Amino acid sequence: MLAVISPSKTQDFSTPDIHDHTFTRQLDESKVLVNILKDKTQSELIKLMSISEKLATLNYGRFQDFSTPFNFKNSKQALLAFKGDVYTGIDVPNLSKKDLEFAQNHLRMLSGLYGVIRPLDLIAPYRLEMGTRLENPKGKNLYEFWGDKISKVLNEDEPEVIINLASNEYFKGIDQKALKAKIINIAFKEFKGDKYKIIGIYAKRARGLMVQYIIKNRIKNPQDLKAFSMEDYRFREDMSDSTTWVFTRG
Template identity: 35%
Template sequence: MQILLSCAKTMADSTGTAVPLTTLPPFETEASLLALQLASLSTEEVEQLLRVNRQIASENQLRYRHFHDADNPQLPALLAYTGIVFKRIAPDDFSADDFRYAQAHLNITSFLYGLLRPLDLIHNYRLEGDAVLPDNGGQSMFAYWQSRLTGLLLERVKADDGILVNLASEEMKRLFDWKRVCREVKVITPEFRVWKGNKLRSIVVYTKMCRGEMTRYLLKGRITDPEALKAFTWEGFRWDDDAGMFTL
């Protein structure tokens, strides 16, 4: 099985975790060109583009200005992102074999880098899917990447067992021709809901935690059978046959 996961907005500056190897992102050239465009923007323009406050805009304007510096550090993608999902994956205790397995089975979306493997080296950045850069012909990042990423994702899934476990956020579907993906491979999208009274509700923080914990479960357990997904449990979340999802 292949796993699809969203990137995070927060990133680390360094890591003490050793990895068995590192690789280059498949769209490193595209990321470099996009970063050049972003480096040409003022702090005010970055603020408007990313819809962030002045402090975050200034930080990211500096990131892009120094993106191509020789001493600008790079980290493996799985260790670079520090959002809730990645905290729950907890790769700091991964063995070398765990990292190698993750490298072969985990795909991480990125609005700057397109589609990443866990050990692809990346710089710190911030970008949004609906951002329209000056030299992209009026295309959002969603539109920019869709024609580039769909074939690659399908290639990876078909080279495996034809099954994609989609643990990415809903908006990430827009990076791909999702109808084509669902037509050509089997897509499983686990849902995590909480009972509130007599209704099931989605609570974002729990959903993110569960996505990270399930990713860890799949990677550490070397899970290949879709039915084994139903054995996943975490903090009271478990498979509910009647609801057809994981509930708490």
């Protein structure tokens, strides 16, 4: 079983206390994208990414400074670098070495720049959302660039089931026809007004909480996820089917 999540635009590249690390498996593809982005002006980055001048300056510098091989001066393990609501839910600072070892085998992050990332893979700081319409040798956007490459790497990990805890933007990066594993989508809903609905900020944190639950409880069987009850969520058999499991609160 593999859980997949989205990356985070918020990142922390202070020197890590943990030195165990691996390297991303699609770095050649990353270099192709970085070389395209290195040729962009700051004004072009503002338009391409819909970001402020300040963020364009930051990311222009990141692309210009991008270099390999990765080391602890220019990169950091992905799970330790990403911040934001999902990663707050995972409670990364309190994961033990054994927790990280389990996560390395059962958690993947999807990235517009790096493709499939394992928790201990070193990454350099970046911003490149999967939905970015970046022209490249394969087409007009990153979905066309990645094609079935993300699915092929996930197939190498040989999961029987993939637990989808990623956003739609990132999960679309997986060519599901090329994927061998069964997919179970997870939806977190809040009771608002007179019905249950997905509320982005709560859903992001809940995805992280479920990842924490998977890691801390060493869950390998998807059926065990139905017992998830952190922060008052509960599995709703009556609202779920074989491909989408719904958890509600309120």
